[in-house]
Amino acid sequence: MKKSYCPIDTFINTVKGKRKGTIILHLFQGDKRYGELVKLLDDISERMMTKQLKELEADGLINRTVFPEVPPRVEYSLTDLGREIQPVLKTMYRGGILFEKHIDGSQK
Template sequence: MTKQRHPEYTCSMEAALSVISGKWKVKILNQLMDGPRRYSEIRRSIDGMTEKMLSQQLRELEEDKILTRKVYPEVPPRVEYAFTELGKELASIFYALEKWGAHFLTVNSDTIKVADASCYTFREPVAEAV
């Protein structure tokens, strides 16, 4: 019997957190904030992550319609990952979480130590012209 990746949720917050939770997904998504990236670029930019784990995490983000995977008909094949429109909505959420996290660390600086409080590059989203 296979474990269901998305169980029945009791609220939308559970669903949202299940899509981005885990050790690697935020790191992967951070790599795509400035635009599409090749598989090999993502792999090289995240220390300690195995190729198997990267492939699995990318596949899950693609299944959840957060990322798209584009294969170019070249030899050797080139594969790029990019945000879908749904995935792009995460930028403002990540920015808010990063701001809140910095505040949390400041308030708790006497009990929590962190090596690099600015380890991600999320920026306040710019409103798109209509």
């Protein structure tokens, strides 16, 4: 996470990326294993999923827990910081719905 000129830019730069916001929204519903996230976001490659998860972990928004099993089980969960941004992401979600309705209305 890198500080920007404006706090809004800092927030957007941290959560922007291929489906980062969606990953966080899924984790609001509970901890997820890597395979579950891959199934939930089937429109991105596993390579991209891994990249986004690593960035979210590095930015302190998610935890990655590896269980000492064979084969290894990996689970992702939100950190306190990740849980704290829930209201902002929910508002952005509602804003996205508003924009989609506008787009749909203007295409008629």
